[in-house]
Amino acid sequence: MSELTKELMELVWGPKTSPGLSDTIFCRWTQGFVFSESEGSALEQFEGGPCAVIAPVQAFLLKKLLFTSEKSSWRECQEEERKDLLCHTLCDILETACSDNSGSYCLAAWIRGKTTEDTASISEGPAESSCQEEHTSALAVEELGFERFHSLIHKRSFKSFPELKEAIWDQCSMWANKFGVLLFLYSVILTKGIENIKNEIEDSTEPLIDPVYGHGSQSLINLLLTGHAVSNVWDGDRECSGMTFHYLVEDKSVPIVESFTGSE
Template identity: 80%
Template sequence: GFVFSDSESTALEQFEGGPCAVIAPVQVRCLYYRNGLKSVSDLSEEEQKNLLCHTLCDILEMACSDNSESYCLATWIRGKTTEETASISESPAESSRQEEQPSALAVEELGFERFHALIHKRAFKSFPELKDAVWDQYSAWTNRFGVLLFLYSVILTKGIENIKNEIEDATEPLIDPVYGHGSQSLINLLLTGHAVSNVWDGDRECSGMKLLGIHKQATVGFLTLMESLRYCKV
């Protein structure tokens, strides 16, 4: 899940490989919004909650289609009192502090089908309704599988067909099935709301093919070491 560091109150921690493609865009937007806070050296838990939820809402709002005002969240099904959901709700940060407490189940242990049987899609017709739900679900974002639930929420809000239409190669996965690396399309989706495969300004044509790019300046973005070598221009 999205867990703030004890030593740096605005930094999100990553405990294992895989979710960096989602955590990094959320982190950079958190850093952008923290400039408006009076104090950034030592945020209270309530300030951390507001910072994270505001960031998640902003990304979901960007992902929403221009001609649609429907937002979606992937959440745990209410009323589930099974051992699986009890273990899932365990925070990884708390588990690391209390070794005697059993850690949350991994996806492999929970099972692919069982995991998806425990979640469902919630739809919202207005942004204020979405904001209330994101704040109410704060514990879900900060606990085990919180990053995955948010990724599902972005994909559902954007729409699978819309993502396929924007990705240059419809067969390209958003996450590499072997190494778990996030694709450029996934990074662009979380940064700009558009799952295009390229980072240049506007669309380009190459040998009769239309290659989609970024149409307007994003609020936040990334720099790359390749720029200093002139392999990439930002």
């Protein structure tokens, strides 16, 4: 397994000390971006956990629909309009995550026809047509456990934003299938850079997804909303007893609501 694969898995999931627990949490995160049949512009969530990705995507989607759309009724969206809105939204979030202004973007996609025996880590390569990638809708969750899922991921790199937009539209069906949410989360992380994220999180040993309850951390939510994986929600940095606590920049494109998680 490559170092990139190990770093990505540990950043998101933490050390895999309990395979059964990891698979349980992993299965709860295996869903795509699916629109509600009763509310045209609403994304649905099926299990606890992936709201940490779905909610920020929903926020960007509604922002675009309310402030840039010329529709008379924002609650009425046809299928093609939904696809267009979703792809625009994913592009906006990835553009925000590109923190170094290098114009370099990444997508996590699938390697067509590969099995666990064929490939054991995330591979890297140039942008390719989506027809060369695995359509995961044909694969059941049981067939793609935690380990095999990561063995099938392919990192696609793009040198310009127009290239990225074309690829996102080209892979529109992938975002809606069984693993669309996780593939998009990995795309944001790879675009931002694993080391950049570690430098922004207060405690880099804490994974972005809680290994016990499966919810996303505040750092994960902030990363998707603002492009900064800081652990706090106030504006600017603050010093306390000689320590500097990193907070959000002031020019947030969408409002931030801090996540509180309790257990009984």
